[in-house]
Amino acid sequence: MRILIIEDEKPAANLLLKLIKKHFGDAEIFGNFDSITTTIQWLQENSVPDLIFCDIQLADGISFEIFEKVKLSTPIIFTTAFDQYAIKAFQVNAIDYLLKPIDPLEMDRAVDKFKANQIRSTIELDVLKELLSPKKVNFKSRFLVRYGEKIQSLPIEDISFFSSEERVTFLQTHEGKKYVLESTLEQTEAQVNPVNFFRLNRKYLCSLASIDGIFSYSNSRLKVSLKNSTDHDILISREKVSGFKDWLDQ
Known part of the structure; x- marks a missing residue:
């Protein structure tokens, strides 16, 4: 002193x-x-x-x-x-x-x-x-899923994207396998690292590896094609386009 x-x-x-x-x-x-x-x-x-x-x-x-x-x-x-x-x-x-x-x-x-x-x-x-000080957030490294009577733990690296259909959340792997999750898409979004996953719209939360193509669309929007997805109209609104490009460019 x-x-x-x-x-x-x-x-x-x-x-x-x-x-x-x-x-x-x-x-x-x-x-x-x-x-x-x-x-x-x-x-x-x-x-x-x-x-x-x-x-x-x-x-x-x-x-x-x-x-x-x-x-x-x-x-x-x-x-x-x-x-x-x-x-x-x-x-x-x-x-x-x-x-x-x-x-x-x-x-x-x-x-x-x-x-x-x-x-x-x-x-x-x-x-x-x-x-x-920035708070340390522990993001999930695995998801527990059920397939019939079988319970399986899937590493985050195996997950292609999450989707919401009729208020049910699905997890889809890079191999094209699809599993039901008990959490909502909003809850799932908070559990995964935003460096690796991006919320495209109200229906899709995707990993970088799941993106098959990105296309310009009307009104300054973008259209995204995801691997192993039958949905060919996955649109990103104008409000999300800037954030999406920043995510791709980090």
């Missing part, structure tokens, strides 16, 4: 350092800077600290000027002998405002608030990463 101290009074700086070491024994502490100029220069030339302890009245002005010139999201605990700057302090990432001489109990409270904010930020970041 990196902590920056900005304080122009030596006794106050020594007390602050002692209190910081009590709470953050393994922290890397920088400073003590006593002016706006030296602080701005350090912030511009170094990595952003994790926490800043900052006096408000410095040797060359009010420390708020630092944060007007160097934009930071780092939490700040302000220290001052005056309380008239409290509202202004909380407009620049302040998590607390300690009056001098610093009461160790008030310091405890400020540090607890900082640590609570850190935990909350970490949790929020983890949640955000989870929401933004």
Whole structure:
């Protein structure tokens, strides 16, 4: 952890350092800077600290000027002998405002608030990463089918296309064998990898290997011929043509 101290009074700086070491024994502490100029220069030339302890009245002005010139999201605990700057302090990432001489109990409270904010930020970041990370979907590698009294597991590689007829879903292999599925075509579509299968229309979900021919048709549509299919009027609507071409071209 990196902590920056900005304080122009030596006794106050020594007390602050002692209190910081009590709470953050393994922290890397920088400073003590006593002016706006030296602080701005350090912030511009170094990595952003994790926490800043900052006096408000410095040797060359009010420390708020630092944060007007160097934009930071780092939490700040302000220290001052005056309380008239409290509202202004909380407009620049302040998590607390300690009056001098610093009461160790008030310091405890400020540090607890900082640590609570850190935990909350970490949790929020983890949640955000989870929401933004692509979800791994386990697509089916086999389909269980029944043929008479016989039950068989068919690898996805053996499947030519799926079709829907009279509200019944069928699976057809490259060999031309046809099996009834218990799932709907919509449910089946969600179970197969879209890299390998494309929903041509409301009746057909086909694999790349099942396509025998693609032909231009009226109104910017396409007509597809599937191997081992007796349906010669498999049309792709204008809305699906672009997606179909992208699928073929990936």
